[in-house]
Amino acid sequence: KNEVEQSPQNLTAQEGEFITINCSYSVGISALHWLQQHPGGGIVSLFMLSSGKKKHGRLIATINIQEKHSSLHITASHPRDSAVYICAIAQGGSEKLVFGKGTKLTVNP
Amino acid sequence: NAGVTQTPKFQVLKTGQSMTLQCAQDMNHNSMYWYRQDPGMGLRLIYYSASEGTTDKGEVPNGYNVSRLNKREFSLRLESAAPSQTSVYFCASSYLRRLNTEAFFGQGTRLTVV
Numbered sequence: 001k002n003e004v005e006q007s008p009q010n011l012t013a014q015e016g017e018f019i020t021i022n023c024s025y026s027v028g029i030s031a032l033h034w035l036q037q038h039p040g041g042g043i044v045s046l047f048m049l050s051s052g053k054k055k056h057g058r059l060i061a062t063i064n065i066q067e068k069h070s071s072l073h074i075t076a077s078h079p080r081d082s083a084v085y086i087c088a089i090a091q092g093g094s095e096k097l098v099f100g101k102g103t104k105l106t107v108n109p
Numbered sequence: 110n111a112g113v114t115q116t117p118k119f120q121v122l123k124t125g126q127s128m129t130l131q132c133a134q135d136m137n138h139n140s141m142y143w144y145r146q147d148p149g150m151g152l153r154l155i156y157y158s159a160s161e162g163t164t165d166k167g168e169v170p171n172g173y174n175v176s177r178l179n180k181r182e183f184s185l186r187l188e189s190a191a192p193s194q195t196s197v198y199f200c201a202s203s204y205l206r207r208l209n210t211e212a213f214f215g216q217g218t219r220l221t222v223v
Binding site: 002004033035041042043044045048086088096097098099100101102 | 142144149150151152153154157167168197199201211212213214215216217219
């Protein structure tokens with residue numbers, strides 16, 4: 001049983017569409033991370049959340065601690081947003097991050 | 110400011126060969142991590158180092174050893190490579206323990222064991 005579940009696994013959108021990627025987890029956490037991995041492999045940290053909502057440009061991340069759920073939204077999507085988006089949780093009392101399997105997003109022009 | 114630097118980017122090994130993956134960070138981070146990424150699976154922790162001089166096993170440590178040479182450098186060694194170790198390896202670092210702060214990742218090492 002995976003402690004971190006992401007949905008959908010794959011997502012195809014047209015340029016300009018509003019995108020939502022979901023992350024659910026089953027344990028208590030101290031923080032949740034959203035990461036982006038582009039073709040070519042490098043991983044970049046987008047957000048680290050422990051409550052509420054964060055916004056950076058066209059990206060918005062929200063978290064509901066009671067429901068153990070987080071969402072990553074992309075407004076006005078662009079082909080350069082095409083990447084794998086990964087959710088990871090930092091469990092309270094643990095040294096490690098537990099990762100979801102990722103959501104592959106393709107934005108077509 | 111280079112962030113996290115991993116070498117090499119690509120490597121092909123024969124079964125039984127050994128190699129060391131190098132990782133260095135220039136952000137004065139305390140914690141460093143080695144992960145592997147396999148198709149259809151999330152990143153899995155191999156080993157981590159919460160501070161200079163300490164290392165601990167993660168989820169999948171078998172077949173690997175690590176060295177935290179100093180605060181900047183954390184290396185991963187495969188003593189006798191096996192095809193099951195074919196994977197993409199990522200080094201990461203963060204300032205505090207428990208990754209309650211942003212994590213920074215290297216560019217990855219794509220390793221093939223034949």
